[in-house]
Amino acid sequence: MQNQNNYLDKLNPPQREAVTHPEGPLMIIAGAGSGKTRVLTYRIAWLIEQGVDPFNILSLTFTNKAAGEMRNRIQQIIGADAKNLWMGTFHSIFAKILRFEGKRLGYTSDFTIYDTDDSKSLIRSIIKELGLDDKTYRPNYVLNRISNAKNALVSWEAYVNNPIYMEDDKAARMPEIGRLYKTYQMRCFQANAMDFDDLLFNTNVLFRDHLDILNKYQHKFKHVLVDEFQDTNVSQYLITKKLSSVHQNICVVGDDAQSIYAFRGANIQNILNFKNDYPELHVVKLEQNYRSTKTIVNAANSVIARNREQLEKNVFTDNEEGSKIEVIKAASDNEEARLIATNIFEAKSNEGLKNSDFSILYRTNAQSRAFEEALRKINIKYRIVGGLSFYQRKEIKDLLAYLRYTVNQNDEEAFKRIINLPKRGIGDTTVAKIVVTAAENNRSVWEVVSNISQYVAGRAGQAIDEFAILIKSFKLMIEEGKDAHTVAAYIAKTSGILRELYEDKTVEGLSRYENVQELLNSVKQFVDNPENEEKTLSAFLQTVTLMTSADQEDEDGDNERVTLMTIHGAKGLEFKYVYIVGLEENLFPSQMMLQNRTDLEEERRLFYVAITRAERKLTLSYAETRYNYGRLNYCEPSRFLEEIDKSFLQLSKSRTVSYDDTPVRNDRPTSTLSFAKKESIISNLKPVQKAVATPQHTPSGDFVASDTSKLKEGDKVEHPKFGFGTVKRMDINGTDRKATIVFDGQGEKTLLLSFAKLRIL
């Protein structure tokens, strides 16, 4: 154990006041980078030193990773006792409580957690089953509506009985949303499944209807602490309020200027009204920023000052002035990416920085593609946080679905995924029939599957019967108490998933096989980790489903990478060099979000969050042209560029790099180029003081990319850069589709269709 009071010396007076606040409600309202998270961490350590048992402390963070880091820090101060803290995201903590107490609501402790894809797939089948048009009832919209209702604690019963919702839906020409909501909830319940919103909604129901349980947790949690409080929604707020109402020891930490989840129901009023709920409230303000240079802090202040709705704060720093904020203008989105990659390359060698000192922040995930290509070309390692991650890959989802189904046979979404995988000759119609039969007879899918001879005859019936026997053999292993890894490895082998991938000798097949092995490795690590008390498959699945996108960044254990992420994902983080890219009207601020002043203010807070991630150097960039939905658009610089006081900015000349735009390479981001190739790329990287790269091909008129899902050999196509060509070969492997195209005067190129913009002529 270290010198116990050492850490208090690393705090300024208001920080120390917050850390050592004795009892009663406490709110820390503070600017970005002013040590909020540090205060929360030290306060927990301090409480434990004062004799509070870690079992009695509940701390809610934004990502599990943040929770892990806090726990480590606390452990350094107070020792191994820190393990016993209840620390995690709202979702993970309340999933844990629901596993213990969910029986009261009719769920077993093995309930499945549906991720966003599962929810989408379920709502899509329900829309179809109810005979509704999915062009009118867009699954995303419907789910959003349901999600908003749940986060405002409106049950389906309340929804269908509320004339306001009914009128709204009628006016939007979607009068059946109430029925969809009801059916969706019932189906989740039958499947013994909860989606992310249900975890919060059901916790509220649990505490509302079962006072003995509420009472138990109210007494258990003597202290409740919440980081990033500005982003809690009503449902989360109510839970914390109920839990802390006996002891009144609630400590919340937040910055109203960084509230960026209103679109998901987060309510800034939670901060503003906190005083009304806790008249005894003690408020501490932190105004000194320790993270960034004066330039960055002042620029951020000049931006946020334009918002009308905000609490009075005066954020300052004693750090050095620092360099000006660089603004880069590029001719196109690809050029923007190249300039930034070059910039990172140069900063790395000139300033002796590491890849992990850099972060590229964008408004939408789709923007990552150009940066990936540009970084790959100059051999800079990167990682993408969010976006398509390891756990979203098909082969991983497939095996996870098997694991889920073994734990919970009512899991309808897992069932649909695996029933014909590997192929068993069971068609979609048979699957739909099973699901509908189960729903109509108020039986679970498993009851139908395990008595299939009553419902489906012939070969399909036989195949389903074999499937049921297979699942029963997996279940048996769990009943025998085998650990998660033993069961998962057996399932991967016996289900035929591994064999099928093993037999696929293509490069992609091999990499998919490795991915499945990697998943099994992670199950093994889970089982071997002494911190995990429960080694069951069910416990493993819970940690996987509840990983937020920001938690996945370390999945390959190699941290020496440039981080690419959305601004939403960057909350709470800090990097020496930050690039905020795509600063164009309609992209950032996003056109989709801009309905009124409140929306604009939320976009502006998002910009504020982005700026305040930077410690030493901030760079902003925009492109003059950009492809959007397959169309080349001319872009206007973002109004946010205008909003930063000019004295903080340095406009750099438009410049371009001269290496060729070679087609998308197929290797994984970690691959290294040969030394010779690397040298030649580096020498090619010398910036050229030329206005704009001349494209080799000028796209004809309004270039609108076609839907390439039906592209076939022999088709004539146009590419915005390579010009006209003919498709020579198609390689289709699962969702990876590649076309080899011979372009006039440009030779043969192999393009990944998920990236390539092609017009079919």
Ligand code: ATP
């Ligand atoms: P955000 O609003 O982005 O969540 P925050 O208010 O939580 O930021 P922290 O992440 O806790 O701020 O702190 C920002 C940086 O300043 C961290 O690197 C932290 O270690 C450092 N820091 C905080 N307080 C002090 C202090 N008193 N002395 C020196 N460094 C500090």
Ligand code: MG
């Ligand atoms: Mg923080």
